Amino acid sequence: MAMFSSSLGELMGLMLLSPIILAAPIAIYWLFNQDPRKAKPLAYLAVIGLGISAIIATYIEVVFPWEIVAYNIPWMILPTSSGSITIYVSFVVNFLSRNMGLLTAWLAFIIGIYSLDYLANDYRLGWFWFFYNLFAASMLLTVYANDLLFMFIGWEGLGFSSWALIGHWYKDDDELSYVGRFGEKLILDKPAWTTPSYAAYRAIATIRFGDMPMLGAIAAIGILGGSLILTPVSGVSAINWSRVISTLGIGGTVALLLAFMLGPYTKSAQVPFNDWLLTAMTGPTSVSALLHSATMVAAGVYIFMRLTESLYAAGVITYPGVEIMYLVTVYVGLLTALLGALFAMMIDERKVILAGSTMSSLGFMMGVTALTPFIPQVIHVGEYIVPLAVLVAFSYLILHALSKATLFLVSGHLIHVTHTRFNMGNLELGRRMKLAFYATLAAAISLGGVPPLAGYWIHAAMDEVATETISVVGYGAYILMLLASLATWLSWQGLHP
Numbered sequence: 001m002a003m004f005s006s007s008l009g010e011l012m013g014l015m016l017l018s019p020i021i022l023a024a025p026i027a028i029y030w031l032f033n034q035d036p037r038k039a040k041p042l043a044y045l046a047v048i049g050l051g052i053s054a055i056i057a058t059y060i061e062v063v064f065p066w067e068i069v070a071y072n073i074p075w076m077i078l079p080t081s082s083g084s085i086t087i088y089v090s091f092v093v094n095f096l097s098r099n100m101g102l103l104t105a106w107l108a109f110i111i112g113i114y115s116l117d118y119l120a121n122d123y124r125l126g127w128f129w130f131f132y133n134l135f136a137a138s139m140l141l142t143v144y145a146n147d148l149l150f151m152f153i154g155w156e157g158l159g160f161s162s163w164a165l166i167g168h169w170y171k172d173d174d175e176l177s178y179v180g181r182f183g184e185k186l187i188l189d190k191p192a193w194t195t196p197s198y199a200a201y202r203a204i205a206t207i208r209f210g211d212m213p214m215l216g217a218i219a220a221i222g223i224l225g226g227s228l229i230l231t232p233v234s235g236v237s238a239i240n241w242s243r244v245i246s247t248l249g250i251g252g253t254v255a256l257l258l259a260f261m262l263g264p265y266t267k268s269a270q271v272p273f274n275d276w277l278l279t280a281m282t283g284p285t286s287v288s289a290l291l292h293s294a295t296m297v298a299a300g301v302y303i304f305m306r307l308t309e310s311l312y313a314a315g316v317i318t319y320p321g322v323e324i325m326y327l328v329t330v331y332v333g334l335l336t337a338l339l340g341a342l343f344a345m346m347i348d349e350r351k352v353i354l355a356g357s358t359m360s361s362l363g364f365m366m367g368v369t370a371l372t373p374f375i376p377q378v379i380h381v382g383e384y385i386v387p388l389a390v391l392v393a394f395s396y397l398i399l400h401a402l403s404k405a406t407l408f409l410v411s412g413h414l415i416h417v418t419h420t421r422f423n424m425g426n427l428e429l430g431r432r433m434k435l436a437f438y439a440t441l442a443a444a445i446s447l448g449g450v451p452p453l454a455g456y457w458i459h460a461a462m463d464e465v466a467t468e469t470i471s472v473v474g475y476g477a478y479i480l481m482l483l484a485s486l487a488t489w490l491s492w493q494g495l496h497p
Contacts, residue, residue: 030126
């Protein structure tokens with residue numbers, strides 16, 4: 001065990017720094033010479049950095065034991081009125097982090113390979129590869145970090161990188177990169193389209209709105225709880241959630257947890273912070289594929305799952321103030337699931353249909369995770385103890401990431417072939433592009449819940465979880481889930497390969 005703990009720090013350092021260091025040469029070269037042909041070997045170097053991260057994540061998944069393994073070294077000691085708080089450079093391998101890290105690293109690598117050709121002649125190659133790799137590294141830091149403040153560094157790296165990538169085509173000179181119908185007007189003479197530069201601003205403004213209360217909540221948790229460590233590990237004290245809750249009372253606990261959750265709500269595009277996700281489709285398809293599968297928007301749901309694990313391990317998940325926040329999140333999540341599916345039904349722009357579907361799926365993940373206090377069942381995986389609702393939502397996150405990455409990459413291919421962002425296609429196009437056709441079909445029917453594929457069983461599990469909680473949560477959540485599921489299925493009927 002000590003051997004794995006001591007090697008974890010070195011592995012994490014290599015995993016996080018390799019993508020950034022190996023993307024730096026193309027970023028520096030591009031400052032002086034914007035020649036895509038000569039820069040191509042440097043782009044391969046950037047992808048090698050992503051490959052190193054994927055190999056390390058695989059090593060951790062295969063070799064590390066199925067028990068909690070942590071690496072902690074003190075970073076800062078902050079004085080408080082009641083003593084001090086130690087901030088750690090802290091990494092943890094538990095059920096969620098080991099599997100999420102594997103998913104993130106491999107998708108970033110595979111989508112990076114796709115980007116070598118997709119963006120081969122782009123006018124901002126240095127910018128793209130540096131921020132794409134920073135995006136992936138920031139997500140991996142968020143995934144494996146165990147100290148909330150240390151995790152927040154990766155969290156902010158995600159937001160900054162997303163701004164840079166969503167607005168990648170900042171010149172706004174190509175209508176094919178817009179979202180919406182260029183030249184048309186909405187009510188009050190508002191443009192019916194969004195440019196890349198404005199979409200990037202909109203995304204970062206929304207995310208920052210949630211990040212500030214979240215940072216304040218992290219500070220309050222540290223001061224009241226005496227620590228910022230989420231997962232309890234030997235030798236390092238975790239957050240004393242009982243002291244936090246007893247000090248604040250029911251109302252204060254609700255306010256603190258909702259302030260923290262404003263970060264995940266905005267990052268994961270929950271109602272009413274959802275609009276930025278639909279317009280973020282102005283970025284290159286590679287960015288959309290990674291952002292919608294295993295990084296940016298998944299980060300909010302993932303952090304909520306980690307928070308849920310921490311509260312469950314501390315035995316406070318059923319305290320009244322905690323339950324109220326979770327009940328609010330149940331309805332926020334399921335309402336987001338319904339509205340996202342309705343958006344996908346009403347839109348005829350290929351990537352934006354997928355964005356609406358992502359919004360809906362994120363709502364399902366958030367809402368199902370929030371049912372944890374109302375379901376006593378847990379699952380034992382090795383030495384890990386995983387709440388049932390968290391396991392179901394996390395299974396859906398993995399399925400969604402794999403399916404949605406596929407669908408976005410195919411969409412980017414189709415946009416290049418058809419020279420239009422809008423939904424079009426027929427069987428003749430399918431015959432000419434057989435690989436794209438079958439990839440779209442496989443991803444869509446799996447994510448759509450067609451038996452006997454994985455999506456069917458995961459949707460059935462979500463339905464069972466919602467049914468189990470009717471007596472506590474009420475019929476409202478169950479009805480929302482049924483309506484959202486129906487709307488989700490109908491929305492897939494509008495996506496023609």
